[in-house]
Amino acid sequence: MSSANGNHKGKQQRFPEGKHGDSLEPATGIQAFHALHAEDPSKIFFTEEDKKKIAEFVSRYPAKESAVMPALWYAQEKFGWLSIEAMNLVADAIPMPRADVYGVASFYTMYWKKPMGKTHLAICTNISCMLNGAYQLYDYVKKTYGIGNGDVTPDGLLSLEEAECLGSCGTAPAMQVNNYEYVENLTLDKLKAFLKERGLER
Ligand code: FES
Numbered sequence: 001m002s003s004a005n006g007n008h009k010g011k012q013q014r015f016p017e018g019k020h021g022d023s024l025e026p027a028t029g030i031q032a033f034h035a036l037h038a039e040d041p042s043k044i045f046f047t048e049e050d051k052k053k054i055a056e057f058v059s060r061y062p063a064k065e066s067a068v069m070p071a072l073w074y075a076q077e078k079f080g081w082l083s084i085e086a087m088n089l090v091a092d093a094i095p096m097p098r099a100d101v102y103g104v105a106s107f108y109t110m111y112w113k114k115p116m117g118k119t120h121l122a123i124c125t126n127i128s129c130m131l132n133g134a135y136q137l138y139d140y141v142k143k144t145y146g147i148g149n150g151d152v153t154p155d156g157l158l159s160l161e162e163a164e165c166l167g168s169c170g171t172a173p174a175m176q177v178n179n180y181e182y183v184e185n186l187t188l189d190k191l192k193a194f195l196k197e198r199g200l201e202r
Pocket of ligand 1: 124125126127128129130164165166167168169170172173174
């Protein structure tokens, strides 16, 4: 991953207009963060143990700011996504300017600035994957579930992302699930079987 996973789109845009013509997130930058903020702030806090973990990240680097990526990752794992409050916690725990934390979080798509689906599919449509049928797969999810780039189904079970290179070009097309799991040599049948296995068949 070139972001911790090599997967990034433009700075300030979590989901810029899709290459396939679907524009799904109107606002960008910090206004978008606020617009998307829907978490109860009282539930967003770091325990002493969390603070120790962030301190441990900081201790790994010559410059404390370098800990921002593992710290954001830790916060996302804890809270599910990165609200403004979660990013502020990270900034204060390191400590470093909040704006710098927003800048890092907004640059990398693996950091979710809004709640995503229980199953989040990042389907790569870069050159190797595109040439091996990635758009057939992406379009299948898009049309079958009525979601586009950065969208979540109304039941919150599935979200879709048109991803940049996932570093799996030799086994294209590739899909990343929930930022961790890779599905390679993907075919439409394999994708349908995957969705069925997750109880998401339609
Ligand atoms: S182009 Fe899809 S993984 Fe590299």
